[in-house]
Amino acid sequence: MPLIETHELCKTYRLGEIEVPALRNISLRIEPGEFTALWGPSGSGKSTLLNLLGLIDTPSAGNIILNGRDTANMTDAARARLRNEGIGFIFQGFNLIPVLSALENVMLPLSIRGVSRTRAHCEADRRLAEVGLGKYTHHRPDQLSGGQRQRVAIARALVTNPLLIIADEPTANLDAATGLAVIEQMKALNHTLGVTFLFSTHDPRLLGHLQRIVRLSDGEILEDSMDALPNLSTTLPPSPTHTEGAAA
Numbered sequence: 394m395p396l397i398e399t400h401e402l403c404k405t406y407r408l409g410e411i412e413v414p415a416l417r418n419i420s421l422r423i424e425p426g427e428f429t430a431l432w433g434p435s436g437s438g439k440s441t442l443l444n445l446l447g448l449i450d451t452p453s454a455g456n457i458i459l460n461g462r463d464t465a466n467m468t469d470a471a472r473a474r475l476r477n478e479g480i481g482f483i484f485q486g487f488n489l490i491p492v493l494s495a496l497e498n499v500m501l502p503l504s505i506r507g508v509s510r511t512r513a514h515c516e517a518d519r520r521l522a523e524v525g526l527g528k529y530t531h532h533r534p535d536q537l538s539g540g541q542r543q544r545v546a547i548a549r550a551l552v553t554n555p556l557l558i559i560a561d562e563p564t565a566n567l568d569a570a571t572g573l574a575v576i577e578q579m580k581a582l583n584h585t586l587g588v589t590f591l592f593s594t595h596d597p598r599l600l601g602h603l604q605r606i607v608r609l610s611d612g613e614i615l616e617d618s619m620d621a622l623p624n625l626s627t628t629l630p631p632s633p634t635h636t637e638g639a640a641a
Contacts, residue, residue: 394461396557396589397423397446402455404441404612415441416612419455423591425556428583431593432600433609439593440561442609446591447559448476460556477506481550483560483592487542489534489549495521496530499549506553520548523586524578540571544578551588560592569598576602 402419405412416438423429431439444450445457448464456465460479464472489498499517504510521530524544534542543563550558560579564572576599583590600606608616 395422395458396425396427396460397421397591398458399446400455400458402442402445402457403453404438404445404450405453414612416445416452419612419614421607421614421617423589425589426583426587427605428580428590428603429592429605429607430599430603431591431609432595432603432606434595436611437595437609438612439595439609441612443559443561443591443593447480447482448472478553479556481553481555481558483543483546483550483558483563485562485565487534487539487546487566489542489545491534494531494533495526495537495545495548498534498545499552502549502553516552517548520552521545523551523582524548538571539567540574543567543575547575547578547582551582551586555588557589557591560590562593562595564594564596564599572596573599573602580604 399419399421402416402421403414404416405414407413419438419442431442433439441450445452446459448457448459456463458464459475462475464475467475490501493501496514496517499520500510500513503513503516508516518527518530521527524547526541526544526548529537529541534545537545546563547558550560558579563579564575567575579590579592580602582588606616606618607614608618
């Protein structure tokens with residue numbers, strides 16, 4: 394059973410009396426455990442599609458089946474419950490709370506759910522260790538590099554044990570080497586934990602490091618490639634070695 398299945402998905406925004414189509418007839422199937430990128434220029438519909446698949450927004454037409462559940466006729470409360478229980482989010486701006494430590498930022502989703510502080514602390518500690526930040530649990534975001542902050546965000550997305558992690562341009566605010574390091578970190582977690590990653594990017598330097606690429610343009614799927622692209626790694630800077638003290 395696919396984790397995500399969409400049928401003729403459309404999204405149209407209204408600007409005054411003008412209708413602006415953002416997505417047109419998107420039919421897509423994502424299997425459990427995939428590592429998939431939505432690739433395309435700004436305005437191609439990547440973020441709109443992620444917002445729909447993350448149940449943050451609703452389509453104008455078509456439907457989304459998430460883990461076997463048709464979301465078309467769900468109430469807002471049911472959609473919110475499914476989103477909170479099954480989906481983790483990573484944002485390009487990190488969205489960390491400045492006054493909280495890395496550990497407290499990762500604990501937050503569990504605290505909101507009413508999980509005990511002891512259990513939340515243990516789970517957050519484990520997730521930070523998995524992304525190589527076990528020695529940085531008490532550092533605030535302003536004491537961390539951009540790559541480290543994004544890895545805190547990855548740990549926070551993982552802490553609730555979601556079926557799916559959605560990341561909107563997770564490397565956009567990072568330099569090339571750090572961005573590649575973050576992608577390699579996500580790939581490693583995808584491999585070891587089996588969690589499905591779906592993220593957007595417009596950066597062609599990442600293409601040789603991706604397994605499946607769904608190419609979007611003007612709200613439509615132009616190409617869906619699984620291991621079909623040439624290896625572009627020779628044109629990219631080498632991925633830095635991961636250590637807890639590294640800037641990435």
